[in-house]
Amino acid sequence: MSDIEERVKKIVVEHLGVEEAKIQSDSKFIDDLGADSLDTVELVMAFEEEFGCEIPDDAAEKIVTLKDAVTYLTANSN
Amino acid sequence: MFQGRKLLVTGGTGSIGNSICSYFSNNGCDDVYSTTTNINKIKSNQDYIKFKELDLNNIKNINLEQLFDFDIDYLVLNAGLNRDNIFLRMTPEDWSSVINVNLNSSFYLLKYFVKKMIKKRFGRVIFISSVVAHTGNPGQVNYTASKSAISGMVKSLALELSTRNITVNSVAPGFIKSNMTDKLNEDQKNAILERIPMKKLGDSSDIAKAVGFLCSENANYITGQTLHVNGGLALI
Numbered sequence: 089m090s091d092i093e094e095r096v097k098k099i100v101v102e103h104l105g106v107e108e109a110k111i112q113s114d115s116k117f118i119d120d121l122g123a124d125s126l127d128t129v130e131l132v133m134a135f136e137e138e139f140g141c142e143i144p145d146d147a148a149e150k151i152v153t154l155k156d157a158v159t160y161l162t163a164n165s166n
Numbered sequence: 167m168f169q170g171r172k173l174l175v176t177g178g179t180g181s182i183g184n185s186i187c188s189y190f191s192n193n194g195c196d197d198v199y200s201t202t203t204n205i206n207k208i209k210s211n212q213d214y215i216k217f218k219e220l221d222l223n224n225i226k227n228i229n230l231e232q233l234f235d236f237d238i239d240y241l242v243l244n245a246g247l248n249r250d251n252i253f254l255r256m257t258p259e260d261w262s263s264v265i266n267v268n269l270n271s272s273f274y275l276l277k278y279f280v281k282k283m284i285k286k287r288f289g290r291v292i293f294i295s296s297v298v299a300h301t302g303n304p305g306q307v308n309y310t311a312s313k314s315a316i317s318g319m320v321k322s323l324a325l326e327l328s329t330r331n332i333t334v335n336s337v338a339p340g341f342i343k344s345n346m347t348d349k350l351n352e353d354q355k356n357a358i359l360e361r362i363p364m365k366k367l368g369d370s371s372d373i374a375k376a377v378g379f380l381c382s383e384n385a386n387y388i389t390g391q392t393l394h395v396n397g398g399l400a401l402i
Binding site for chain 2: 124126129130133
């Protein structure tokens with residue numbers, strides 16, 4: 089597991105209160121991990137903070153799984 | 167009552183805005199921020215207020231992050247203007263400036279500050295509406311449209327944010343002694359007084375106390391509501 093993936097997973101575990109073992113890279117935050125729509129906004133805010141980057145709204149809307157987040161942050165984080 | 171909390175009131179040089187700032191300051195709020203279109207309008211007794219110059223008509227071009235480099239607990243969307251005329255004489259500029267300042271500016275301010283409130287898991291948002299939003303008023307098609315739009319905004323936003331300990335309410339003043347009512351002539355004033363069961367205009371401090379209540383712990387379970395402060399003028 090990459091360092092980015094590990095950090096993203098940690099945020100998801102902390103924020104959504106789900107067990108790490110339950111998170112697959114293609115689990116959807118809302119459908120599979122019990123997030124509501126505000127949770128997804130908060131997750132993006134937490135990613136921004138952790139990775140020191142700004143995720144624009146149109147990109148944020150496309151981040152629906154752990155994999156989406158890792159792909160975006162790998163390409164765009166500092 | 168408001169110790170350790172931070173307040174931002176838009177339009178702090180107006181009579182209601184000024185009263186709100188002073189009420190919060192007198193009740194323990196140390197960080198009182200406000201906006202004004204013109205820094206020269208600030209009065210000498212307002213030196214405890216940290217003013218930011220902001221033209222709400224132009225807010226979409228402003229970098230809010232630079233202007234407001236702090237978070238807040240209470241946001242009072244108070245700034246408003248009127249450009250009254252009968253509808254058939256109302257210009258497109260009369261319409262759009264009132265909608266821009268009274269309604270659209272709230273969109274931008276809320277987008278910015280609600281994010282911070284969500285992070286803190288605390289926030290109190292208060293819109294200053296108006297009794298005419300609920301009764302209508304000839305000559306104020308633009309003003310009443312902007313203020314009644316707020317009613318919908320309050321309810322939907324309250325529902326969206328309720329799980330994050332952020333409440334969203336509005337206070338709807340009736341006729342309050344203010345720069346706006348000072349512009350009325352004696353005949354207009356008397357006609358208004360006749361319609362108010364309490365036979366007097368409200369004071370801006372009456373509005374400040376209502377805002378204070380909605381921000382206080384006494385109102386923790388109140389959201390999506392409009393508190394009418396109008397001396398019985400309209401019972402809604």
